[in-house]
Amino acid sequence: MLSIVQQDHLTVKSELKLLNRVQQWFEQFCLQHLSKLDWSEGQLHRLNLALAEGFTNAVRHAHHTLPPETTIDIDVSLWIDRLEIRIWDYGKPFNPDAIAEPEPGTLQVGGYGWFLLRRLVDQVVYERGADGRNCLLIVKYGLQKQQ
Template sequence: MDVIQQRERLVVPSQLTALNPIQAWFRQFCLQNEGRYPWLAHQCDHLNLALAEGFTNAVRHAHRGLPPETPIEIALALHEDWIEIRIWDYGRPFNPDRLKEPQPGTLQSGGYGWFLLRRLTDRVSYDRYIDGRNCLQLVTYGFKHPV
């Protein structure tokens, strides 16, 4: 049975100015837990980058056209040997699996975020829930270091 060891939650407005406090909050979470879970220290920078990418995508894309007060919820769940980050937004439904992977040597103005998230974490999903929110779920296992 897998038990959640530590759980944290943060709700912020849909504004890019919230990114620095979010990243500081996540770094503090890592520091508080890496003594008990040493693998977390090796994952923290990758996960903080993934968190920043997921949050900025929610602000720039999912919440485009919505008031800046629209909340974005971030939830962390630390297990014995893995961590889950969930980022909840109120945007329209979107299927990121329909994106085409950028070709090496080509330059495009955007669309790299989903592929970056898949490189930084072990499992990524983006699903629509019945309450009208979308959830970006990022999972990383402690026994494997991301690329």
């Protein structure tokens, strides 16, 4: 059975100006721990972009009618074979499968973030938790470095 190698947690207010803080926290985690996985710098940039997309979606969409003091919790867990990011919000749930995929060469209002996320990482899951919060799970699988 695989176990968590390292994990961290961050709670921030629902404000777009905190995106830099969120990304710096994540980058620091990566610098400290991701040397345990054999990932390229490009893969780490894609993960950071996925985190940014998930966080800004929580602020702009999930929390758009809630006060800025409403918190967003972010968990990052490094396993032997993957990295997981969980972004927790208090907004109304939505069904990402109901979003029509943009046709190449056409314009549509909204929905691009969900498809960007799915192309940046290996797995994206959005579900409502028992505590009434929504969780966006972002997973990137990696190869364990040979010892």
